[in-house]
Amino acid sequence: MIRTFDAIIVGAGQAGPALAGRLTGLGKTVAIIERHLVGGTCVNTGCKPTKTLVASASVARYAQRGADYGVGVGQITIDMPVVAARAQKVILDSRKGNEDWLASMPGLTLIRGHARFTGPRRIEVDGETLEAPQVFLNVGGRASIPDFPGVDQVDYLTNSTIIPLQIVPEHLVVVGGSYIGLEFAQMYRRFGAEVTIVEKNTRLVSREDEDVSAEIRAFLEAEGIAVRTDACCITLAKHGSGVKVGVDCTEGAPEVVGTHVLLAVGRRPNTDDLGLDAAGIEIDDKGYIKVDDHLKTTADGVWAMGDCNGKGAFTHTAWNDYEIVAANLLDGEDRKVSDRILGYALYVDPPLGRVGMTETQARKSGRPLLISKRLMTRVGRAVEKAETWGFMKIVADAETKKILGAAILGTGGDEAIHGILDMMNADASIGTLQWAVPIHPTVSELIPTVVGDLKPAS
Template sequence: MHQRYDAIVIGTGQSGPSLAVRLAQAGRKTAIIERKNFGGTCVNTGCIPTKTLIASARVAHTARRAAEFGVMLDSPVVVDMARVKARKDLVVSQSNQGVASWLRSTPNLTVIEGHARFESAHGVMVNGELLEADEIFINVGGRATVPDLPGLKDVDFLTNSSMMEVDFLPPHLLIVGGSYIGLEFAQMYRRFGSEVTVIEGGPHLIGREDEKVSAAVKEILEGEGIQIRLGAKIQRVEKRGDLVLLTVSDNGASYEVSGSHLLLAVGRIPNTDDLGLDKAGIKTDARGYVVVDDQLHTNVTGVWALGDVNGRGAFTHTSYNDYEIVAANLFDNDKRSVADRIQAYALFIDPPLARIGMAEREVRASGRPALVGTMQMARVGRARERSETQGYMSVLVDAETKKILGAMLLGIEGDEVIHSLLDVMYSDAPYTVIQRAMHIHPTVSELVPTLLQDLTPL
């Protein structure tokens, strides 16, 4: 069997569906292919389900603190994990089914379920049928890395995907990996009621961040009773009775850590190993990511790669921005580029950590003269009112151009507030624009101008 299309989109993650619909609406006969879950990582095992679980965990945590606010509960807080999971599943199914229905109802767009593999530069095989198109868009995403640990093959373990099926409370959850995914699950399950131990091989948590940021996050998590082991290199994993046992070394000393369940959160790898890219002549880098230029073209004419698979971003928002860049260049005569976007992401623990632009160590390494403003969240009225005063805010400014270089907000509502700084960066305006703005009281955002009024040399 052989089918000819104008365009083929492989994968229904954050960028694929929007692009497929735009292609179809532009008159291109389009096919979109999905091998498993419509909506990709974000909808099924990433942002939507984890933030839904985090919301349940926050309610449990707040309920336990009710007396601090003068609210007296008649009985201890009990978390029903089956109901927590059922709520998460409902939210996920609404999103998952919404993506599938949207695609299936779009005229000029054919939805195909199956695993696509390239047979040539412009041909893919799906379910034994060859599909060809002049334009092909790869949006196949990534998956959790499973490290090669001695003994791991004999032990049951969890990843961010299989954690979505957990409907019980692990008595003691061991988490290997102290970065974004691992720490979100750590706080979440500690608030549900599990004992939690995080094992991180590096010298500090979330290794891409400045050390003082990581130290502040560590203090917050340890304050909730999460055990954190840094500089911990795992030598062996084994099953001992009902427990999972990790043998860990630290500067030559060896010790054991045991728990009831094991979650691996040590990174992500792209889904390119079973895509037939070699038959298409599509280049990948040493880690398996598809190599693209700033307009997301691969080295093969008429083939693009969007989302996590291209290694140019690892977030839902970067994937959607990839769609916007490709669509702007294809349809709008708008020469948008990945090079134009500013790094922005968040760690959704509570309080959240939000980051844009350059980190302090990156600014120092650049050698440019810079200014920094720092404020403890304890100075923020909104934080005091809610008894959530942990964390601090920091903004970096170029001393000569007065442009904002980057910012870090670790504190209540920081993941929302930081966009006021991000938008000033995108407008290429000096920091004085927001410094002189009048913000609403009482909010967290009102302290941003104040933060920028007391800058000191970095």
């Protein structure tokens, strides 16, 4: 017997429940299939719990720096079970909120189990067959485990398994010097661990401009984090103290011994056991589902949203995928992924807020550029808070006078970047932003000043 619905959604991450809400609100019957935890990565192993841990680490850092502000705080201690319990509560509360939301939708059936296609728009879950004229994939991703020699011989942590950790490692070795790795590295250093970052590239967060990478490395090292770049041959092996990580770097000791190792070398989509071939759904060489500008897959009546489509690895891009699909299918609009101006943040402290092109990308485009940069030592708000690492940088097109991209690496950078992101979305010229009158004292108040300092690129 086949159960039929108006729509089937596979995955209850960020995009799936929101789309289910729109569809059931129109009186449609919807099945949403979830094999693990409602809420997806953001709620269970990503943004929510990690930023909760970051908040605890920030409080620890403020306490450690109390004397800098004339505040005596005494001996600083970290109660890791309480820290972990805070994160767990945020997870459970958020997950329950999502589950209650789904339960409130008339016409929605939540099915627990692993979904596999058996044909076009036909899915089997634990022996039951479901069918619908429209299918939406929101299956997310997971930590990528590299094939380092010895990886199968040691105990390692991932971004998921490190969250409930009840202890502060004596020495945490973080393999991977990008967004996830750097956040956990700084966090656990502030909790009291010795931390070493191992990165195969010549610099940290290599997708960013060199000045951004260098500044991030500088303030991480200033906190006592060891950084090993150019690790061209990473190996893992058991050691009496925990784990031995072979790095074979161009300088320094050829190996690092830690009590714990965190693998943070990227993500992979959850597309390898969905029976996509049976439905005529194509994937690329990295496993991401191929979609067009409207998020349609290569199979009629099937769309893919969120991390699994390779169009964005963030909660906000997954949500925007939902918005695009809903607007096009239900509101008669013509929204496209290519219209999206991508912004994101790296939640080290101070944070990096980014939007649009990097300076490197803009220079490679060959267009005439205007560039401006201001150190955070010249931003009053940063000076007042004694948080002067970083800088603000804007890149604009010299002919169109439109902003191409910006980076704010500094206190409040993850919030202040939105002033630039909004102007870019409004397609406003630099003159419009230059004549804004922001509030003093803030980080954002310097944005018009930085715009006014734009000069032709040398």
